[in-house]
Structures are given as C-alpha cells and as structure tokens.
Amino acid sequence: MADDIRFDGQVAIVTGAGGGLGRQHALELARRGAKVVVNDLGGSVDGSGGSSDAAKAVVAEIEAFGGQAIAHGASVTDDAGVADLVKTTIDTWGRIDILVANAGILRDKTLSKMELADFEAVMQVHVFGTFKPIKAVWDIMKAQNYGRIVVTTSSSGMYGNFGQSNYGAAKMAVLGLMNTLKLEGAKNNVKINAISPVAATRMTEGLMPPEILAKLNPEYVTPGVVYLVSEDAPTGAILTAGAGVFALARIFETEGVYLGEGGLSAEEVRDSWEKITAEPGQQAYFNGGEQGQKFFRKLAGG
Known part of the structure; x- marks a missing residue:
C-alpha cells in the first residue's frame, strides 16, 4: 500500500477557489498539508461584480481545521492582479509548487443570439485567465525543478454542448496550451494536466434536476485534481471526473490511407x-x- 498523498512544505494557488470546485480543491490541498492561496474575484457566474469575501470565507474554513491559507482577490484576466498574486505568494511562502487554474464564467447563448462581447468575455476568463497565471509561475517552477499545474477543460469543448460555442472554444484552447507545455516543462519536472469535471456548482445549477445535482457533488471531482498535482502525477492527461466516476479522454487519429500525389482529387x-x-x-x-x-x-x- 503506497503512502498517502501529502503536500507538506508545498505552496498551492487555486484560482476561482471561493466556491464550487475551486473551494473543494483548496480545502483538500490544505487538509493534506499544502499552504494554499485562495484566489477568487468573487464575481457572479457571468463574471460581473467582484470582491474577495468568498475567498476570505474559504481561508477561514482552512484555518478552522489548522491549515494555512491566504486570500487574494485578483481577476485572473488582469495582468497587474496576476503579478501581485504571484508576488504575494512568493513574499509570504517563498515558493509555488502547484497551480490549479479553475476560475471560469458562463455566457450561454446560441450563436445566433450571442454578442461578440459574450464570446470575448468567456475567452478572456478561460483562456487568458488560464494562460496568465501559468505564465506568471512558469519560470519559478522551472527554476526550482518542480511544478504541478492543472487546467480545467470541459466536455463542452471536447464533444460540444448546445448554446456553448464560446465556452467550448475556450475549453479546447486550454488543452492546446497544455499539450505544448507538457513538452516544454518536461526537462524541469513541471507537469501539466487537465481536469474535465461534471459537478453541481453555481455554473450548472440551472441545467439539471436537483436529484441529479445531488450526485454531482464537487467533492467527487477533487480526488482527481489532488492526484494530478501530486509528485507522482502523469503529464498531458485529460482526466474526466464526476459522481465518483473517473476516465481518461484522448484524441485518437486513424491510421489513414495514402492516396498518392498524382491526380489527387x-x-x-x-x-x-x-x-x-x-x-x-x-x-x-x-x-x-x-x-x-x-x-x-x-x-x-x-
């Protein structure tokens, strides 16, 4: 029987950690010994508004069971805010071992009804809001020859979901980012993986009946994230998780056929x-x- 997964002496940043999945990830990392930076803008599901009260509440939960955490209210799309998030973490604890890029918003509409602003806002939070924190911690992780990053993708991107062209495009984009960074981080032991969660959160509560939502507790996704940021994690994996079910998503390419070059049509x-x-x-x-x-x-x- 292998030892329990622990994060003693490690520092983790979790974005969008004021509620839902991010909160669960932050709590569990703290329970397992990590010092956790709880990042949350505190905005509504569509990304408007914002205070870090939600993040402070999660910090209080962590401190209540003897864990260590600080709150940070930066928007993941804001360059100065992300820079301050990383600077504050380094000033407080001296290193960054784990980044869970979880922050997200929804602006669901069919393409006919979608405004450009709805597409841009979702791309900003999910794509740039994943890239900017990764970029900010990347060289720190490379310099210490250790880093674990999890990006958050979705079945909406991999397989499609009606009314989510913006969200789906963004969620496939983070997989493209991961696929390159798994190669660039390899020699410095920086591993990056993706979680594709199915969970009942503010972002999904209007989409399913209560009895189904009850089986989709965010707690059932977090064990997958914890493994993906552990020392023994794989790299470049897309782990789908929900209701206690875990599976690996892959893009397959057929062997195909050579049709020749002359007269090709x-x-x-x-x-x-x-x-x-x-x-x-x-x-x-x-x-x-x-x-x-x-x-x-x-x-x-x-």
Missing part, C-alpha cells in the same frame, strides 16, 4: 472515406511530430 477523398476513417490501428499521439512520422511512413510505403 476531392472525389478520391470521398471514395476513400471508409479507409480514411477506419478505426483499426488508430493512435493517441503525445506530440505533433508523431503524426508527422506516420505521414512520412505511409508516403514511404506508397
């Missing part, structure tokens, strides 16, 4: 569609170069 693609999409031999690649190798192998095999 759209009709040939159409007529070869079954071969192009055949599942036997399909693979999940770890980097783009692996796909390139497949193309050249098929070219050489003619």
